[in-house]
Amino acid sequence: MRRNHSPYAVKRIKGWWNDLLVNHFFVKHFDRLGQHPMVVEPLSAEIFGRNIEAGDYLHLISSKDNPVRLTTWSGKGMDGKITVGNYCLMSPGTTITAADSITIGDNCMFAASCYIADSDWHGVYNRLRPFRCTKPIVLKDNVWIGHGAKVGKGVTIGENSVVAAGAIVVKDVPDNVVVGGNPARVIKTINPNRRMLKRERLFEDGEFYLQNQRDLDRYVLSGNTWWGWLRSMLFPTRED
Numbered sequence: 001m002r003r004n005h006s007p008y009a010v011k012r013i014k015g016w017w018n019d020l021l022v023n024h025f026f027v028k029h030f031d032r033l034g035q036h037p038m039v040v041e042p043l044s045a046e047i048f049g050r051n052i053e054a055g056d057y058l059h060l061i062s063s064k065d066n067p068v069r070l071t072t073w074s075g076k077g078m079d080g081k082i083t084v085g086n087y088c089l090m091s092p093g094t095t096i097t098a099a100d101s102i103t104i105g106d107n108c109m110f111a112a113s114c115y116i117a118d119s120d121w122h123g124v125y126n127r128l129r130p131f132r133c134t135k136p137i138v139l140k141d142n143v144w145i146g147h148g149a150k151v152g153k154g155v156t157i158g159e160n161s162v163v164a165a166g167a168i169v170v171k172d173v174p175d176n177v178v179v180g181g182n183p184a185r186v187i188k189t190i191n192p193n194r195r196m197l198k199r200e201r202l203f204e205d206g207e208f209y210l211q212n213q214r215d216l217d218r219y220v221l222s223g224n225t226w227w228g229w230l231r232s233m234l235f236p237t238r239e240d
Contacts, residue, residue, distance in 0.1 A: 005228055006221065007225060018040075036203075045070075046071070050074060054083075067093070071096070078134065081098055085108065092113070101118065103136070104139045105142070115151070116145070120152075136154070141160075144163070146163050151163070158177070162177075163180075163184065164179065169184045170184070176192045
């Protein structure tokens with residue numbers, strides 16, 4: 001299909017059903033989940049373990065073929081914890097796994113298929129006993145993790161910093177830089193004095209933002225009809 005043929009009413013029904021799934025199933029996997037979570041395909045997200053918390057306006061985009069995974073491991077000598085701040089975005093395939101502690105600040109963004117883990121899971125010499133090689137990870141406010149990037153144990157990534165697509169981060173990253181490569185190194189600096197728009201700006205008036213989204217959907221889908229939608233599904237043409 002070249003465009004969405006569904007009537008606005010279908011969009012609203014799908015939205016209502018999605019909200020029901022979020023409130024009835026998704027939120028119950030968290031020890032704490034803040035206000036107004038926005039979750040795409042909530043049943044596909046894999047949230048496993050205790051001590052998982054997230055703040056307000058979590059925007060999580062999951063899919064059946066590329067789910068978002070948040071996992072903590074608990075047991076003898078370990079009690080993993082994941083803490084996510086406000087206004088964070090997680091794209092399809094984001095995987096965050098903690099045997100110790102992963103702390104994520106406000107306004108952080110995770111592009112598709114990035115991976116963050118605070119453990120090597122097995123030692124180099126003793127490969128029989130897992131979880132003995134763990135160190136906490138900290139992502140400060142407004143960090144952006146690029147597509148397919150990986151962040152290893154014990155790493156702190158500074159405020160406003162960006163991890164380029166495909167980078168492998170094994171050492172601390174200072175504030176206000178872009179890092180890339182394997183292992184990641186600083187490839188650019190960010191001017192801390194320049195005005196920076198963060199995700200929180202979208203939600204300064206949360207209800208106004210949500211109403212704008214509804215108005216946009218109504219406008220984009222305004223010309224669609226039930227008959228046209230059914231015809232496009234049953235008898236599609238090249239113009240659809």
